[in-house]
């Protein structure tokens with residue numbers, strides 16, 4: 572899968588740099604052309620000679636070669652690359668990448684790269700656990716970069732914890748999967764809910780909301796194009812484009828939506844609950860059209876609707892990934908986090924009505940993903956299909972790190 576691919580291998584100054592030699596070798600063996608860029612401190616850990624011998628290309632560390640004055644164009648390299656892999660990525664380089672601190676050839680090339688970027692962090696457990704590292708990794712994810720999570724085990728400090736760079740074989744596998752014809756979610760079954768629910772008052776009237784279904788339909792399409800086998804359970808919406816690979820189940824009420832979800836849930840690997848389910852239904856629904864009275868108003872009695880996400884969360888198995896949405900107007904992160912734990916979700920996608928570009932009926936959204944370990948990724952305002960792609964990339968990363 573990597574035959575003929577142009578790969579920039581960025582090496583930064585951490586002890587795991589010794590593994591980069593093996594990574595370069597495996598990439599070359601897989602047929603890739605590899606250009607190594609090292610940060611100045613990486614040279615303290617592994618020599619450029621080792622890397623250039625393995626790749627057959629001079630290693631680049633500086634913007635120009637001092638004795639010849641040859642200029643290395645980060646822009647040309649960024650265009651040349653089919654992928655950029657930074658392994659190991661230290662906390663320092665991750666921070667520079669997150670904030671655009673382009674003070675070396677590696678970060679400058681990263682900022683110019685058009686190709687997908689894969690980042691394999693490696694550091695001591697306390698550095699890995701520091702809030703600034705999590706925040707910077709979240710920023711990188713929000714830019715669309717792929718994070719190859721470090722593993723847990725004995726570290727260079729002899730402490731035991733999370734921070735070991737993923738093994739080179741596995742990094743090559745992640746890249747091969749990315750480029751392979753087989754899509755990343757092939758063989759996975761996904762369930763998406765979308766749109767509003769309508770709760771009938773009588774045969775001609777209902778209680779509903781303004782959800783357009785745009786977000787949920789975009790998520791269903793993005794999951795299908797990543798290869799998942801998608802069932803979309805949709806409340807009443809109109810005018811949404813749906814990929815022909817998505818199986819659509821149309822429902823009207825929350826109870827119908829719950830039943831349709833329960834029918835498929837046991838077979839599902841990924842569920843994204845983006846429907847705006849009505850909180851209440853009408854307990855005294857009339858079978859005949861309610862007549863307008865001259866002197867009184869009808870008394871509509873409400874009953875609570877079941878919480879579909881929480882119902883699925885109650886029987887969630889280890890292999891199942893359950894993601895909900897939270898539309899909030901105040902105290903956003905706290906409210907979303909409460910919902911995440913109350914419904915036993917793995918992650919929740921928060922959109923705040925206070926953010927310009929977020930909400931019902933419009934074509935853009937601004938999301939923040941919060942996971943059950945408290946990690947927060949805030950994305951900029953994007954079109955709903957782009958937001959769906961970000962969410963599906965997040966799901967792909969969750970599944971490959973599960």
Ligand code: C5P
Pocket residue numbers: 764825844845846847848849850876877878879880881894895896897898910
């Ligand atoms: O509690 P709240 O309605 O804000 O939670 C929003 C999340 O829960 C969304 O993912 C929504 O689709 C889901 N939900 C549900 N069934 C309900 C209410 C909300 O699945 N009855």
